[in-house]
Amino acid sequence: MEDQHIPASLFDCPVVESRPVGAYRLISFVAREVAALARPGQFLMVRAAGQSLDPLLPRPIGVHELESDLVKILIEPVGRGTISLAGLRVGDRLSVLGPLGNGFDLTGEGPALVVGGGIGAAPLAFLVRALAQRGREVRCLLGFKTRGQAVAAELFRNQKVDVYTEDASMGEMGLVSEPLTGILAEMQAGGPANAISTAGAVGDLRAAEIFACGPDAMLAAISGIASDHGANAQVSMAAHMACGVGACQGCVIRTVDGYRRACSEGPVFAAGEIAW
Amino acid sequence: MEDQHIPASLFDCPVVESRPVGAYRLISFVAREVAALARPGQFLMVRAAGQSLDPLLPRPIGVHELESDLVKILIEPVGRGTISLAGLRVGDRLSVLGPLGNGFDLTGEGPALVVGGGIGAAPLAFLVRALAQRGREVRCLLGFKTRGQAVAAELFRNQKVDVYTEDASMGEMGLVSEPLTGILAEMQAGGPANAISTAGAVGDLRAAEIFACGPDAMLAAISGIASDHGANAQVSMAAHMACGVGACQGCVIRTVDGYRRACSEGPVFAAGEIAW
Amino acid sequence: MKASLHTSLGPLNLGHPIINASGTFDVIEADRILEADLFSDFPFAAYVPKTVTLKPRTGNEPPRLYETAAGLLNSIGLANRGIENFIVEDLPRLAELPVPIIASIAGENTSDYGSCAEMLAGRDEVAAIELNVSCPNVELDGRALGCDPERTARAVSLARAATSKLLIVKLTPNVTDIVAVAQAAAAAGADCISVINTVHGMALDPWTLKPVLGHTSGGLSGPAVKPVALRAVYLVSRALDLPVIGMGGVTTAQDVLEFLAAGASAVAIGTASFRDPVLAARLAGELRDLMEIRGIYSIGQLSGMA
Amino acid sequence: MKASLHTSLGPLNLGHPIINASGTFDVIEADRILEADLFSDFPFAAYVPKTVTLKPRTGNEPPRLYETAAGLLNSIGLANRGIENFIVEDLPRLAELPVPIIASIAGENTSDYGSCAEMLAGRDEVAAIELNVSCPNVELDGRALGCDPERTARAVSLARAATSKLLIVKLTPNVTDIVAVAQAAAAAGADCISVINTVHGMALDPWTLKPVLGHTSGGLSGPAVKPVALRAVYLVSRALDLPVIGMGGVTTAQDVLEFLAAGASAVAIGTASFRDPVLAARLAGELRDLMEIRGIYSIGQLSGMA
């Protein structure tokens, strides 16, 4: 994805909202510069401000939404770092480095199919809104394990979202990748280019384009479906990070051209670039 | 000092008061069993409850005062452990093991001269009250570096306290050990045994007795003065601790009989036992 | 289905895999000081007393303890009242424990190991003997006897000649090649390997900038060293066909799970007992829960899974 | 009176004692990504680029990073584009920095050190060369060339023959006797010793219980290893008459102070830069404050105070 050289800085940000959203926690903090600069799919290196060495390092967290001076993040507490972040309360302070990474490329014109899995849904609210603002047709599919996670779909307020849960506790039952083939075909059919039966050529701006974030297995499945349909797919990849700025070589993703750093050359990659 | 076999346990205690007292912080928490059992000079192994590994271990902290179900401690934030304790606020929880250690022996009958230096004053409020309740004549001298520390003297509410500061910012100027010779002589003179000119024999219950807690150098000086006057002195010694229950051999104090564990054989020792 | 926590170290059967690390838990003192009745309700599957030596040792000059980031430095220096006192005064009391006793011994030279093992050989209260060849706090340069495979082998041989009891050899991580030392111990007759003893380290007083510890340097334990310990367990258990006792930074049931997966047959808790004196009582139950949600129903299935 | 922070590594003068640790700070990338203008406002007293090798290396299989208690495990595996690219593409840009450049090189065998040193010998942009003989992430058993005093000496000799530039040798703590390796390096012509590189360690994925790192094991850095590093600095600086660069867990100005007191002439910051990307800019000023309240007015006065 193209790098647009948005300068990142370190900020000390007060938390102004902290509330549970099912199994996740929504945290809003004041960060005017980040809110002014961040693009969908970019991330921040975030930790609770202060001297405590537990956790030691910040964690990469996607920008969930922006609202004037506020930046919102959605946290799934799974380990040392995210449990600490989920424990933040109003009045606590965050150390925030960002915005980082390339973000999604929104310059296409075809219909957009946005697909999220689990906490991978977090950065997609901002994305869906930005795509809609650019006048693109957007469909959004979110898959979760359980209802506790799936209530996060309510954060996509003004957007129609199809929810899937593995245990059928909310929305449709099943993996989000399952209905994808059908929906993609449907969207390609509705697209003005109307060249779907021959599988819209890659690069055809009117063809449907997929934007996805979630577990590797989901992204791999989506990538396969996209390539079967000749649809572009942009995937946001996860990796453990230390520096977040391309220095440590720690966050590499295996691509067809060798290792690429998720922090500085990603986290968004063309699905075709990834060596699944 | 004699061991009276008070069983110690581990408690999870809610903080109900946390306020600065000059350079120190006063923290009160609910701990019914500790409040019922603890004796002056005993200590607790205390850390903020929870999973954070910073700090890793509890710290030994003297019982400052008791008030029905409440235990009060006074904290001087000097390092990893005490800074974390001083950061506790109402509603936070403490992990507390105690009461531990032997405490002061209050069974004497003569006048008591209680001497504290710096944060060593913390456990003496409880001691002074207990001595007074036993009907003993009590004089209390507290020495501090600065006024910021010396305001802690206000915690000795109903007791007359003579304050000394090294920078003359409050009370008299100088080290608390300086006036000691004079005061001791005065008290011995006033004592019913009236045998001071020949230096009251050790073990004479009517002779003045010193109780001290503070930096090693202060305790050593006091010990010298006490032995010059043939007065008993009990000193509470400081040591880094890990287990607090006599298991790790980490907290030893050099005594005339070899190393002794501050946690289980102290922290209060007869001044004459210590190899200064 | 309920997971079984039963495990064994050769012929020594343990009800669950969690024991205490030598020098960090004194059941006699703890029973005296704490309200808990530790002799009837003992949380560990075996009891390892503090290491004893042929002669009493007063230990190193204080200060002996200092907390570092997620770790504890100690320089106790094997303070103990000597093996005679241990046998005469402590053993009879320890025999009341409902679990096996693993006596820990150390020497100032290799022959001490033989002498100490001989003194314990006839004591039925002692189920196994751990040879601590790895205390970094005896020599000033922190060089334990166990830094040298040959001296280690000699110490083990002498102990082996003295007793047929289960011999556990406790190794230091402060070596270039811990597997080589473990192999030397195994060849000399060890039945089981304990890893790790503390990692050598040092701290300065923040104000005076002189070494904090009276002994200048000390041994690092606690969560900080867990990655070092896990690697040692992994390497030693793969290289040798002997049971391994894993330790170093174990603080949660998840840690116990990981050490077992790395290849340990039992796991010892040291520094974490200082942090949470009732930890041990909870761990076995929590371990069972962690095993069951992963569909693991025996320690054998878990051990070496990594 | 104002404390002077000036220090030197042999003939190399530094404005203050704080430099970056190789592999943890990339000034070209950071300048591109961050708003700060790092080329004009460079926080470190010298710049140490990531270690380069004769041939490009893709590095180890991911995952390459995992946080442990107060520490970071990494298994990057010396991913780099090779010394040619470094010389042609990076060096001209790095020459714009207002501070000396200390190039870091590593080899797969001893002769690589000679070849790399030779390629840098004629480059005026390079003020000094650090021989990284201590990366634990190249061999699977974590055994670096620097685990062996003789191989270390050979690598140093070859580099020494190739260049008269200041030669720094960076040692691994994963040895029985780090002083012996330092002495071998010194005898072979090293001008300065860096300690420590990372401590070998390992972590398991909490759910799968398989090694987290693609390379199985890795190197531990950060505050967890500070006691190990401080001890290495203390021992090496006392045993040798060479300047020492201290590193390992340095996170605060107090830590810098302690490493200098332990015997270092300069101190490197690695993992802490990940925790706080603007740390370096603050440290020198904070260090001066800590020196002045202790009445210490020069690094010489401080160095080795412990």
Ligand SMILES: Cc1cc2nc3c(=O)[nH]c(=O)nc-3n(C[C@H](O)[C@H](O)[C@H](O)COP(=O)(O)OP(=O)(O)OC[C@H]3O[C@@H](n4cnc5c(N)ncnc54)[C@H](O)[C@@H]3O)c2cc1C
């Ligand atoms: C660009 C980017 C954006 C992200 N956005 C968000 C977000 O908005 N909200 C959110 O909650 N999380 C987000 N994450 C994931 C988050 O960074 C990780 O969950 C976090 O690093 C885990 O750290 P921890 O200390 O909590 O868990 P750890 O203790 O490090 O690990 C706990 C468990 O989670 C696994 N794990 C840890 N990190 C990852 C990872 N990055 N990918 C896959 N498995 C992992 C570990 O293997 C382990 O099993 C994002 C990650 C990236 C790279």
Ligand SMILES: Cc1cc2nc3c(=O)[nH]c(=O)nc-3n(C[C@H](O)[C@H](O)[C@H](O)COP(=O)(O)OP(=O)(O)OC[C@H]3O[C@@H](n4cnc5c(N)ncnc54)[C@H](O)[C@@H]3O)c2cc1C
């Ligand atoms: C029986 C007993 C009762 C105590 N009661 C109180 C109390 O009521 N209130 C209170 O604030 N403190 C009390 N202390 C002291 C307190 O335990 C120590 O200050 C504490 O352990 C320091 O830990 P830290 O992590 O904050 O500092 P560290 O980071 O461990 O050390 C910071 C600095 O303080 C020095 N230091 C640390 N601990 C001690 C110590 N025990 N003695 C001397 N110097 C030390 C260190 O050498 C270092 O210079 C008591 C200690 C004992 C043994």
Ligand SMILES: Cc1cc2nc3c(=O)[nH]c(=O)nc-3n(C[C@H](O)[C@H](O)[C@H](O)COP(=O)(O)O)c2cc1C
């Ligand atoms: C205070 C203390 C005393 C110790 N004494 C001994 C000992 O006497 N014998 C021994 O073999 N190990 C001793 N050890 C090492 C521990 O048994 C254990 O190997 C090490 O601490 C690592 O485990 P941990 O991180 O769980 O503490 C001691 C450790 C500490 C912290």
Ligand SMILES: Cc1cc2nc3c(=O)[nH]c(=O)nc-3n(C[C@H](O)[C@H](O)[C@H](O)COP(=O)(O)O)c2cc1C
């Ligand atoms: C991600 C990472 C990459 C590293 N790469 C190198 C390297 O290329 N060359 C080298 O000599 N040391 C390398 N190191 C080791 C550091 O330079 C340093 O010696 C070590 O991390 C200890 O310092 P710290 O605790 O401040 O990080 C690396 C360390 C980390 C964490």
Ligand code: FES
């Ligand atoms: S996190 Fe350091 S290069 Fe990406």
Ligand code: FES
């Ligand atoms: S603190 Fe462990 S014996 Fe006193």
